[in-house]
Amino acid sequence: EIVLTQSPGTLSLSPGERATLSCRASQSVSSSYLAWYQQKPGQAPRLLIYGASSRATGIPDRFSGSGSGTDFTLTISRLEPEDFAVYYCQQYGSSFGQGTKVEIK
Amino acid sequence: QVQLVQSGAEVKKPGASVKVSCKASGYTFTGYYMHWVRQAPGQGLEWMGWINPNSGGTNYAQKFQGRVTMTRDTSISTAYMELSRLRSDDTAVYYCARDSTVRGAIGYWGQGTLVTVSS
Numbered sequence: 001e002i003v004l005t006q007s008p009g010t011l012s013l014s015p016g017e018r019a020t021l022s023c024r025a026s027q028s029v030s031s032s033y034l035a036w037y038q039q040k041p042g043q044a045p046r047l048l049i050y051g052a053s054s055r056a057t058g059i060p061d062r063f064s065g066s067g068s069g070t071d072f073t074l075t076i077s078r079l080e081p082e083d084f085a086v087y088y089c090q091q092y093g094s095s096f097g098q099g100t101k102v103e104i105k
Numbered sequence: 106q107v108q109l110v111q112s113g114a115e116v117k118k119p120g121a122s123v124k125v126s127c128k129a130s131g132y133t134f135t136g137y138y139m140h141w142v143r144q145a146p147g148q149g150l151e152w153m154g155w156i157n158p159n160s161g162g163t164n165y166a167q168k169f170q171g172r173v174t175m176t177r178d179t180s181i182s183t184a185y186m187e188l189s190r191l192r193s194d195d196t197a198v199y200y201c202a203r204d205s206t207v208r209g210a211i212g213y214w215g216q217g218t219l220v221t222v223s224s
Contacts, residue, residue, distance in 0.1 A: 001167055003109065035210045037150075044200060044214035050207045092209025093140070093164065096150040105196055 002027050004089055006097035012105040019076040021100045023089035028069045033092040036065055036074045039099075040085045048087075049074060076102075107131040107151060109201050109215035116221045122189040125218045127201030135159040137204045140211055141186045143197040151197075156184060179221035191222045 003026040013019055020096055023034070031052040037045040047056040049065035052072055062077040084104050089097040112126040127139065141153040154165035156175040163175050174187045184201055196219040205212025 033209060037211070039150070039207070044217060045211070047205055047210055047212050050205065050210035054207075054208075056205065056212065072220075086149075090150075090211075093138075093152075093155055095152055095166070096142075099149045 002029060002091055002094060004091065004095060004097035006087075006089060006100045008100060010101045010103060012103050013079055014105045015079050015081055017079050019074075019083070019102055020078055021076075021087055023067075023069045023072040023074070023097050025072075025091070029072075029091050031068045034065075034067070034072050035090050035092065037088045037090065037096075038083075039066075039088065045088065046050040061102050074103075107203065107213045108119075109203060109213060111199075111215040111218045112199060114221070116150075116223065117191050117194055119222055119224055120186060121191050121222075123191060123220050124185055124187040125199050125201075125220070127184045127215050129184070129203070132203075133168045134177075135179055138208060139177070139184045140202045140204070141173075142200045142202055142211075144200070144217075145194070145197040148197075151198075153186070158184065171203040188220075191220075193222050196220065196222045 007022045030034045032054040034063045036049040039045040053065045064075045068074050086099045086101045108130045110128045115123050129196045135158045138155045139156045143151050156163045158177045200217050201215040202211040203213040
C-alpha cells in the first residue's frame with residue numbers, strides 16, 4: 001500500500017503570499033491518479049485538483065498542481081483569506097496524506 | 106443537484122457494530138462509485154474503501170479488511186457502511202463520498218455521521 005507523506009505539517013503565511021505544499025509517495029503514483037482536497041473546520045473536504053494538475057470545476061486559477069512519480073506539489077499563488085485551511089493529497093481510491101495546515105501568520 | 110444525505114449520529118459500546126446509511130439523489134446512483142472516509146476528532150482523513158453501486162463490487166482498505174462491509178440498495182439509491190467489533194479509536198465522523206466525473210477523485214460528500222464508541 002502506497003503511503004503519502006505531506007510536508008510541512010503546518011505552513012504559517014500571510015495573505016498575498018505564495019504557498020507551496022508537498023506530497024511525497026512511498027512508491028511511484030500515476031499522475032493521473034493524484035488529487036488534492038481542501039478542508040475547512042466543520043466542513044467536508046472539497047476537491048481542488050485531480051490528475052495531479054487539473055483544476056476541479058469552480059476552483060480559482062491561483063490553485064495549481066504539479067509533479068509526477070513520487071513527488072507532487074500544490075501551489076497557491078497568492079493566498080486569499082478563505083484559503084487558510086487544511087490540505088490533503090490522495091491517490092485515487094486509496095489513502096490520504098496526513099494533511100498540511102495553512103495558517104495565518 | 107447531487108445530494109448525499111447520511112443517517113444520524115450513533116453511540117455504541119465497544120465490541121458492537123454500527124451501520125451508516127447514505128441516500129443519494131440528483132444523479133444516477135449506479136453510475137458512480139461511492140467511497141467511505143472517516144475522520145477522528147482533530148485528525149486527518151482516512152479512506153476506508155469503495156463500492157461500485159452498479160455491480161456491488163467492493164474494495165476495502167487493508168486496515169479495515171474483515172471489519173467493514175459496504176453494501177447498497179439500488180431500489181432506494183442508498184449505500185451502507187457497517188463496521189463491526191467497534192473500539193474507542195473508531196470514534197470519528199464517517200463520510201460517504203461520490204466520485205466526481207473523474208473516477209477515483211471524490212467530488213461530492215455527505216454531511217458526515219458522528220459515531221461515538223464509549224462504554
